[in-house]
Structures are given as structure tokens and as C-alpha cells.
Amino acid sequence: MFIKGDKVLYPLYGTCIIEDIVKNQILGDMKLCYTISIPKERMQVSIPVDRADTLGIRYLVDSEVIETILTGFYAEKTDPVMFENQRYCSELNKKKIKSGDIFLEREIIRDLTRKRLFNKLGNDDTKMLNNACQVFISEMMEVKGLAHEEAVQILDDVIEKCS
CATH class of the missing domain: 1.20.58.1290 (CarD-like, C-terminal domain)
Structure with missing residues (x-):
């Protein structure tokens, strides 16, 4: 699991930052979500923690x-x-x-x-x-x-x- 402040790669957007980890209601269920800042697009997205792997979000390589x-x-x-x-x-x-x-x-x-x-x-x-x-x-x-x-x-x- 990523932590607040981690720099990650979101395959469709490039390098991003985990801004926060919060609980959001999604389709009636409370889910833990990453708030990801995408500097290239100047936007933020909320991604359920349990979906990060399937979306290809990963730590940066060395x-x-x-x-x-x-x-x-x-x-x-x-x-x-x-x-x-x-x-x-x-x-x-x-x-x-x-x-x-x-x-x-x-x-x-x-x-x-x-x-x-x-x-x-x-x-x-x-x-x-x-x-x-x-x-x-x-x-x-x-x-x-x-x-x-x-x-x-x-x-x-x-x-x-x-x-």
C-alpha cells in the first residue's frame, strides 16, 4: 500500500503523487481511496486502494x-x-x-x-x-x-x- 507523499506511476498519465488516503462512498460502500495528483493534467483523481494494482499504478523504478x-x-x-x-x-x-x-x-x-x-x-x-x-x-x-x-x-x- 502506498502512503501519503509517495511518488508513483499511473500508466496513462505518468508520474503522480499520492496526496491523501481517505474513505469515500462508492456505490453505497465505504472504500479506502488514494487521492492522486496528476501534475501533467493539473488534476486529482480518487482511486480505490484495491484497484490500484489492476490500473497498473506502481512505485517508480530506480x-x-x-x-x-x-x-x-x-x-x-x-x-x-x-x-x-x-x-x-x-x-x-x-x-x-x-x-x-x-x-x-x-x-x-x-x-x-x-x-x-x-x-x-x-x-x-x-x-x-x-x-x-x-x-x-x-x-x-x-x-x-x-x-x-x-x-x-x-x-x-x-x-x-x-x-
Whole structure:
């Protein structure tokens, strides 16, 4: 269980802060809920504590994990079906981003970057790539103590070097 003040990653929004833990009435039941501040969106949400795992909310990774991701960005191959079947690609990437797994997040960025080399990305793919990059950048900024521009440049350099 998270505590007030914890910095966490909410897969759809990036780095967030647990502002409070309160009891809220949800559908007639009293539930313990996290009040999560999402700085990127300038909003707060209330999430039942027992739903946090299923929403992929997790602690931030450490600096070594970020380095592992950056140095091994293109080490694995992309499933060829990602290039051939748009529906498969979209559904798989939605599951990956919702999982909160930073390694799956890297796969989204890697695979859509590779896909972009062969074809112009559609709106859904472009939004997914941008969202995955922003979520990764927000975590890298927090973990490594970087400014937004520095984190963007590091990710852009990795993507460009391996494209």
C-alpha cells in the first residue's frame, strides 16, 4: 500500500503523487481511496486502494532500471504482425501501456518507432507513441532528477541512434 507523499506511476498519465488516503462512498460502500495528483493534467483523481494494482499504478523504478532500458532499447526484435495488422498492434499496445510495466512501455516506443520507418503512423499509433514517450520521460525526469528538455533529449538520442 502506498502512503501519503509517495511518488508513483499511473500508466496513462505518468508520474503522480499520492496526496491523501481517505474513505469515500462508492456505490453505497465505504472504500479506502488514494487521492492522486496528476501534475501533467493539473488534476486529482480518487482511486480505490484495491484497484490500484489492476490500473497498473506502481512505485517508480530506480535509476539502474532506467539505464537498463536506455542501453538495451533496441536489443529485441519486433513482432512482424505489428507491421501487418493494425488492430493487433493497437490492442497489444493498449494492454502494454495499461500494465504499467516500464519494459512493455519501452516495447511500445521501440516497435512504433520501427513501424514509423516503414509507414506513416496513423492517428492511433501516433497518439500511443507520444503517450508512451511522455510517460517514460516523466518517470526518467523524476528518477534521474532531470529537466524535461534533458529527458526528452536523452530519449530522442536513443531513438535516433538506433533507428
